[in-house]
Amino acid sequence: MTKVIVDGTDIVFECESGQTILESAKRAGYALPYSCRNGVCGSCKGVVKEGSIAFDREPGALTDEERSNGWTLFCQARAETDLTIQVTSIDRMNPDAVKKVRAKLYKLDRVSDDVSILSLRFPAGVRVKFKAGQYLNIQLRDGGFRSYSMASPSHQTDSVQLHVRHVTGGAFSSYLEETACVGDYLSIELPLGSFYLREISKPLLFVVSGTGFAPVKSIIETLMKSGFPSVPVYLYWGGRRKVDIYLASLAQKWASRFPNFTFVPVLSEEKNGVDREGLVHNAVMDDFASLENVDVYVCGVSAMVNAARKDFMQLRDLPGNSFYCDAFVMSSEL
Ligand code: FES
Incomplete structure (x- = not known):
């Protein structure tokens, strides 16, 4: 077990061997920015000021200059020693905030040749709070999942709207093309992600x-x-x-x-x-x-x-x- 100190804060969390820094922060109740969790998008970039890290694969979303300046991708990096890191932002998470619900597909509109708008309603009495900009995961039959951002406003807590682009051969796209019907139930998990509006002080x-x-x-x-x-x-x-x-x-x-x-x-x-x-x-x-x-x-x-x-x-x-x-x-x- 190694220790991660977040520079400029009083936050310290532990990393179990084999876990990424992003996963360890989440387990400890802290949300770092992330999106793809696969080393592609660069959302989780931060700096390792002290200590050493290892990767399963080289992080592709970093420039050579960023690498030489100590930047890394926290969704890929694992701590080899105690670390001091610099983050672009870190928030305390509410562990009860993420919910798993069975939602009913109550509206399905094809708005272009390759985009559908889905409206999902939560079960009676279930309300889910989220920050505008966050996303949800839809569980697929094969055990995988697909992620889609909520398109409805955050004050609407009994249902969500999703915009889905059809991808040829994609598992969820195939479902939409071939079998989806109003009245279907989908297993979803929400809210997720760190893409949401921060305090407004600039254009x-x-x-x-x-x-x-x-x-x-x-x-x-x-x-x-x-x-x-x-x-x-x-x-x-x-x-x-x-x-x-x-x-x-x-x-x-x-x-x-x-x-x-x-x-x-x-x-x-x-x-x-x-x-x-x-x-x-x-x-x-x-x-x-x-x-x-x-x-x-x-x-x-x-x-x-x-x-x-x-x-x-x-x-x-x-x-x-x-x-x-x-x-x-x-x-x-x-
Ligand atoms: S979350 Fe996309 S690169 Fe880490």
């Missing part, structure tokens, strides 16, 4: 691709109920085609209602003479000379998330503690 920039819109919808609709912030709020939503921005009309409605809300759809393949063209994070790079005083929330495929993190920090001076992300990792990337 907010949301950068999403595809169904990465789901957690941002949850955040915006939660803010609409609790009091929309007075700071500028930007949503850049990227897709290959116009149809991939499947709720553009909703985002446009927000822009009409709130003068400080800006919606920028960006298409990487289709050219229609109206929408911006190119990669969504490049559109942000074109529009912002500096991101030094902005809080950035990025959600979508891991390639986009990693490119945004690297370019925003290296070329637009975004501080590391102002970048929050949730990366979708395909099974082929693991």
Whole structure:
């Protein structure tokens, strides 16, 4: 058993041999930021100031420069000795907060050729609290699970909405394509993840691709109920085609209602003479000379998330503690 000291705090937790630092923190009741838990997205990055660590496999989501400066991925690193680490954030977890429930599929809408919106209702009397932006796991018949962000606002506690992109051959996609019926029951576990809105003190920039819109919808609709912030709020939503921005009309409605809300759809393949063209994070790079005083929330495929993190920090001076992300990792990337 080794000991991990979190620099700048009074937090100390123990690591059992074979456990990652992320798992050990969780067992001790602390939440570190994470998303993929597979060394792909870089959400769990932090610095090892003292001590030595080992990996089952080399963490791919780190640059050579980060590695030489002591950065590591806490979802991959195991402590070989006592450690002192620096984290981007750490919160106390409520062990009773995560619930397992059987939820009823009560609405299923195909909103584009490859995206469905599912509405799940919890059993009578069951309410589940979550932070807007978090996700849930759906248990699959083969024992695996699929993760989807809640798209509904956090004040709606008796049901959740999910946005699911159909993946050819994917286990949950096949279920949706072939057998899913309104009235089905699904076993889910929630809430999970560290992608949620922090205290608002600066302009907010949301950068999403595809169904990465789901957690941002949850955040915006939660803010609409609790009091929309007075700071500028930007949503850049990227897709290959116009149809991939499947709720553009909703985002446009927000822009009409709130003068400080800006919606920028960006298409990487289709050219229609109206929408911006190119990669969504490049559109942000074109529009912002500096991101030094902005809080950035990025959600979508891991390639986009990693490119945004690297370019925003290296070329637009975004501080590391102002970048929050949730990366979708395909099974082929693991
Ligand atoms: S959570 Fe560690 S790299 Fe994604």
